[in-house]
Amino acid sequence: MPSDSPAPRVPAWLKYVFIGLLAGLLSGLFGVGGGTVIVPLLVLLCGFDQRRAAGTSLAAIVPTAIVGVVSYALAGSVSWLAAPLLAVGAVGGAQLGTWLLPRLPLRVLQWGFVGFLLVVVVNLFLVIPSRDADLVLDWGTGAALLAVGVVTGVLAGLLGVGGGIVVVPALILLFDASDLIAKGTSLQMMIPTAISGTVGNVKRHNADLPAAAWVALGACVTTVLGAHLARILDPQVATPLFAVFVIVIAVQLALKALKTGRG
Numbered sequence: 001m002p003s004d005s006p007a008p009r010v011p012a013w014l015k016y017v018f019i020g021l022l023a024g025l026l027s028g029l030f031g032v033g034g035g036t037v038i039v040p041l042l043v044l045l046c047g048f049d050q051r052r053a054a055g056t057s058l059a060a061i062v063p064t065a066i067v068g069v070v071s072y073a074l075a076g077s078v079s080w081l082a083a084p085l086l087a088v089g090a091v092g093g094a095q096l097g098t099w100l101l102p103r104l105p106l107r108v109l110q111w112g113f114v115g116f117l118l119v120v121v122v123n124l125f126l127v128i129p130s131r132d133a134d135l136v137l138d139w140g141t142g143a144a145l146l147a148v149g150v151v152t153g154v155l156a157g158l159l160g161v162g163g164g165i166v167v168v169p170a171l172i173l174l175f176d177a178s179d180l181i182a183k184g185t186s187l188q189m190m191i192p193t194a195i196s197g198t199v200g201n202v203k204r205h206n207a208d209l210p211a212a213a214w215v216a217l218g219a220c221v222t223t224v225l226g227a228h229l230a231r232i233l234d235p236q237v238a239t240p241l242f243a244v245f246v247i248v249i250a251v252q253l254a255l256k257a258l259k260t261g262r263g
Helices: 012-030 035-046 050-073 082-103 106-126 139-159 164-175 179-203 209-232 235-262
Strands: none
Touching: 012 035, 012 050, 012 209, 012 235, 035 050, 035 209, 035 235, 050 179, 050 209, 082 139, 082 179, 106 139, 106 164, 106 235, 139 164, 139 179, 164 179, 164 235, 179 209, 179 235
16 A cells, blocks of 8 residues: 655755755855855745845855855965955945835846846856956055945845855956956955844844854855866856856846836
């Protein structure tokens, strides 16, 4: 006779580690936080609401980004001066973004950013960065990096997008940095930003820290692998691959914009 016993449930911690493994690979490979994987999977697989998923994701990004920075730094692919400028701008911009959020038409912003990402995609397919290129800093470059940080923070506050999706292409396309320096610097920029956001989320009871720890455990394992893959991939493969990742993010945002329009 067939058994009517229910299928065994997958332990929550195993789901968290699985999510972390996927997020860490993307984080190391593309220099992003991994929230684009963590947030939707926490909602889909673990029953999190969107707000708690975002807070938990941000907490998991802190150790993940640290491991990623170390991996890139060992190869000399981090600009230690550029990242703080980006971070300062991003922290201030995020405050501005959250202030603007109720005052601006969200759907227009969402479609505008989708259009921006599509322009970025086209340029990423056309521009192949040199691995020998460095990020040279002067007063003008420093001011421009601060401005990019502000724009990144504003978009994060308005749309909830991670900084890497803006910073990595900006460093490649606007500052002629190599793809590796862009990714390593992006990860370093995320650390103070994610810590600041996590402190606020914990105060508001908006983050599941045990779940974040399990996600981070899985992510820290594969972040190293992702960073290694980024180093061994030819820029002619790595940059278009990042462009495909940007397309995926643009599609996600477009679907969210359509949902907002119907709401």
